[in-house]
Amino acid sequence: MIMIFGKPLMLLYGQLTLGLINGSFYALLSLGLAVIFGLLNIINFAHGALFMLGAFVTWGLLQYLGIGYWAALVIAPLVLGVFGVVLERFLIRRLYGLDHLYGLLLTFGCALVIEGLMRNNFGSSGVPYAIPSALQGPLNLGFMVLPRYRAWVVLAAAAMCLVTWLLIERTRLGATLRAATENAPLVQAFGVNVPRLITLTYGAGCALAAFAGVLAAPMNSVNPNMGSNLIIVVFATVVIGGMGSILGSIITGFGLGIIEGITKVYYPEGSATVVFVVMVIVLLLRPAGLFGKAA
Amino acid sequence: MLHVAGLNAWYGESHILQGVEFTVAEGEVVTLLGRNGAGKSTTLKSIMGLVASRSGSAKFRGVETVGMRSDRIARAGVALCPEERGIFAGLNVTENLLLPPVVAPGGLDLDTLYTLFPNLKERARSQGTRLSGGEQQMLAIARILRTGARLLMLDEPTEGLAPVIVQQIGRTIREIKQRGFTVLLVEQNFRFAATVADRHYVMEHGRVIDMIPNAELASSMDKLHDYLGV
Numbered sequence: 001m002i003m004i005f006g007k008p009l010m011l012l013y014g015q016l017t018l019g020l021i022n023g024s025f026y027a028l029l030s031l032g033l034a035v036i037f038g039l040l041n042i043i044n045f046a047h048g049a050l051f052m053l054g055a056f057v058t059w060g061l062l063q064y065l066g067i068g069y070w071a072a073l074v075i076a077p078l079v080l081g082v083f084g085v086v087l088e089r090f091l092i093r094r095l096y097g098l099d100h101l102y103g104l105l106l107t108f109g110c111a112l113v114i115e116g117l118m119r120n121n122f123g124s125s126g127v128p129y130a131i132p133s134a135l136q137g138p139l140n141l142g143f144m145v146l147p148r149y150r151a152w153v154v155l156a157a158a159a160m161c162l163v164t165w166l167l168i169e170r171t172r173l174g175a176t177l178r179a180a181t182e183n184a185p186l187v188q189a190f191g192v193n194v195p196r197l198i199t200l201t202y203g204a205g206c207a208l209a210a211f212a213g214v215l216a217a218p219m220n221s222v223n224p225n226m227g228s229n230l231i232i233v234v235f236a237t238v239v240i241g242g243m244g245s246i247l248g249s250i251i252t253g254f255g256l257g258i259i260e261g262i263t264k265v266y267y268p269e270g271s272a273t274v275v276f277v278v279m280v281i282v283l284l285l286r287p288a289g290l291f292g293k294a295a
Numbered sequence: 296m297l298h299v300a301g302l303n304a305w306y307g308e309s310h311i312l313q314g315v316e317f318t319v320a321e322g323e324v325v326t327l328l329g330r331n332g333a334g335k336s337t338t339l340k341s342i343m344g345l346v347a348s349r350s351g352s353a354k355f356r357g358v359e360t361v362g363m364r365s366d367r368i369a370r371a372g373v374a375l376c377p378e379e380r381g382i383f384a385g386l387n388v389t390e391n392l393l394l395p396p397v398v399a400p401g402g403l404d405l406d407t408l409y410t411l412f413p414n415l416k417e418r419a420r421s422q423g424t425r426l427s428g429g430e431q432q433m434l435a436i437a438r439i440l441r442t443g444a445r446l447l448m449l450d451e452p453t454e455g456l457a458p459v460i461v462q463q464i465g466r467t468i469r470e471i472k473q474r475g476f477t478v479l480l481v482e483q484n485f486r487f488a489a490t491v492a493d494r495h496y497v498m499e500h501g502r503v504i505d506m507i508p509n510a511e512l513a514s515s516m517d518k519l520h521d522y523l524g525v
Contacts, residue, residue, distance in 0.1 A: 175390040179383045186381045189343050190395035191369030191442070 007265050013144045015261040021150050021219075023257020024157030025212055025230060030237040030249040031164055032208035038181040038244035039201045042092065042103030047234070048227030049111040050206045054080050054213020055222045056118065059129050069132040069218070076214045077207035084206025088199045111228070118224035126223025135218075153215050160211060161250045168246055177201065181244070236279045242292020252290060296321040296477050297342070297446060301351035302361070304334075304341045311337045313501040314351065319446070324468060324478040326488040329498035330524055335481040336378055338498070339448045342479075343375040344368045355446060370398050374444035378451050378481075380435040382423040388415055391423040392438055399443035403474075408437045411467060429460035436467060440476075447471065448479045453487050465490050485512075485519060497522045 002009040029047060036044045057076040061067040067075065087110065095102045135149040168174035180187040180194055188194040216226065237256055241248030256275050264271040282290060297319040304312035312334050319325045327335040341349045344365035353360045360368045374395070383391055392408070392415065409416040412433040418426060426434060432452055439447055449468075453461045461484075468478060468491045482488040488495060489512050497505040499522065507515050 172393065175386050175394060178385040179390075179394055182383050182385055183381060185345055185365070186377065187394070189345055189365040189369055189375055190439075191366050191398050192396060193366050 005266070010144065012262075012265050014146075015264045016258060017144070017146050017150065017154075017261070018264070019257040019259070019261020020154050020254065021257070022260060023254040024154050025216065025253075026234055026237045026256055027161055027250045027253025028157050028212040028215075029209055029230065029234040030241060030253050031161060031246065032205040032212075033234065033238050034241070034244050034246055034249040035164070035168070035177075035208070036202055036205040037238070038246075039177060039184075039198055040088075040092070040096075040103070041100055042095075042107065043100070043235075044202075044205065045104055045108035045231075046087070046110040046114070047107075047205075047209050048229075048231030049114040050080055050084065050209040050227070051213040051216070051230065052118065052224060052227035053083070053114065054210030055129070055217040055226060056122070056213075057210065058214045058217040059127055059222045062129070063127075069214070072217075073211070073214050077210040080210035080213075081203040081207035085199050085203040087206075088202040092202065093195075093199075115224050115228060122224060124223060124225060126221035126226070129217040129222050131218040149218060153219070156215055157212070158254075160208070161253075164208065165246055165250065233275050236275050238289075240275075240279050240282045240289060242289025245289065245291040245293075248289060248291025296323075296356060297479065298354040299338070299342070299352070300354075302338070302341060302353055303350045304337050304346045305348040306337075306346070311346075311501055312341060312349075315341075315498070315501070315503055317496045317503050317506070319477060319479055321445075321477055322472070322475055323494065324472050324480060324492045326480040326482050326485075326492045326495045327498055327503075328482060328485050328488060328495050328519075328523060330522075331483075333498040334501040335498055336450050337501075339375055339450050339479065339481060342368075342448065343373060345375070369395075369442075369444070372399055372443070372445045374439035374442055374447050376435045376439055376447065376449045376452065378454070380431050382426070382431045382434055384422060384424040386423050387419070388421050388423055388426065388434060389419045391434055392441065395438055395442045397442050399445070401445070402443035403437075403440045405441070408440060411470065412437050429456050429463075432456060432460070432464065433467075436464070440471060445475075446477045446479065448481075450481045451483060452480070453482070453484055461487060485523065 004012050029051060033044055033047055036042065054076045057079050058072040061072045061075060091106060092103060095106060131149045135152050137148050138145045139148040139151050168177060176187065176192055177197065180197055184194050237252050238249060241252030256278065259274055259278065260271055263274040299315055299317050302312050302315040315338055327338060329335050337346060340346050342353045342360060344360065344363055349361055351361060355371055355373055358371060386394065414430050415434055415437060418430065423434065436449065436452060452464050465487065472478060480488065480492060489509060492509050494509060495507045495512065496503045
């Protein structure tokens with residue numbers, strides 16, 4: 001058996017893959033947070049709840065309407081995007097004149113309410129969701145075998161990150177978004193409907209969280225706590241990557257997943273905390289984050 | 296084209312504009328002169344809808360803009376080139392140039408803009424804020440010439456720039472006047488203003504206190520020195 005630093009290579013491969021999968025979710029979720037933070041300057045604590053709702057919508061579509069996974073991949077983000085638009089339009093918008101802390105408190109409250117309602121309706125143990133038939137079974141890569149669905153998650157997340165990045169960095173709409181992040185009043189004075197841009201950006205961020213939720217639905221059970229379990233690490237990702245940095249979120253998300261995976265091989269006890277150790281080190285050395293611009 | 300009457304504006308508790316009155320006719324180049332803090336920039340920002348607290352009247356082509364949101368005012372055909380230039384660091388030169396949406400036909404096309412400002416073409420891919428001060432000012436002016444806005448408000452476009460650049464901006468203003476644009480210019484430098492403007496309004500303590508046609512500028516020098524304290 002091939003050994004790397006005293007550990008079997010297969011074990012390392014296995015944990016690296018698992019790390020990449022976790023990293024996919026960190027990247028997708030912190031990407032949405034970064035987009036929202038950049039323009040709205042609020043830390044969207046509801047992000048984990050929206051991720052969870054995305055998974056539940058996926059489940060509900062199949063359970064009640066017989067609509068399967070592939071359609072859910074489009075429908076759930078749309079549904080939660082609209083949900084986000086409503087949330088922004090009627091609640092979050094009222095807080096723009098106030099300290100950012102209020103936005104954080106409001107979205108945190110929303111997350112608690114949403115999770116409470118879901119727990120009340122579905123219990124804490126959650127409901128199962130089957131892997132779509134086309135993605136069942138193993139995939140032999142030659143050097144290792146991994147479940148087909150996991151490979152799909154990594155590819156789909158990476159593709160979505162790439163599309164989002166291209167949209168923001170390489171299109172007119174993205175340029176307007178970046179400009180509004182820098183100086184919203186001036187962009188509005190050029191004739192751009194900035195309030196609408198903000199609403200749609202929030203909706204798009206929510207849709208990204210829901211997309212991650214759809215990907216997550218067949219992985220474990222769909223349960224009301226799946227968002228809050230994940231979101232703490234995602235916030236650490238955002239802090240490490242640099243608040244509001246798009247590329248930073250993507251790279252940091254995947255990177256942290258891999259670091260977690262490696263830690264699981266060499267020092268399993270540390271795998272749950274390694275992300276936060278990295279966060280502390282980054283905060284001490286580069287308070288603005290690895291990819292953030294100093295304020 | 297622009298009728299400002301009894302325009303008031305506040306920053307918090309400070310009453311900055313206290314009943315500003317002036318008019319600008321279609322095709323004119325008009326300047327607002329005055330000392331620092333007289334309210335010139337605030338007047339432009341108020342017309343653009345960038346000052347939250349304002350009252351009175353600023354009619355553009357007969358439409359009241361006080362109370363309108365700034366994006367609506369822009370869509371009506373008013374554009375501002377702010378004093379700090381407002382070039383976006385996160386956007387390259389081309390992205391900066393293409394940022395403001397076209398609000399009406401009749402703006403200058405890219406080829407014309409690149410003829411007027413060749414530097415912008417050479418540095419198309421550079422980060423906006425990497426340009427020299429003069430180039431940034433060119434970019435800030437070119438940006439609003441594209442949109443088809445008919446009233447262009449330029450806030451101290453020559454501030455801190457080398458004489459050769461100031462001359463180029465002067466040529467640009469005369470060029471856009473020839474093309475039928477209306478320009479409202481805030482200037483500290485009245486010698487520069489004299490080379491481009493039809494009329495000058497003098498502001499003091501948040502009010503317009505005098506109007507001097509450009510032809511009478513030479514004979515009004517004593518008065519003007521008195522107003523501006525130069």
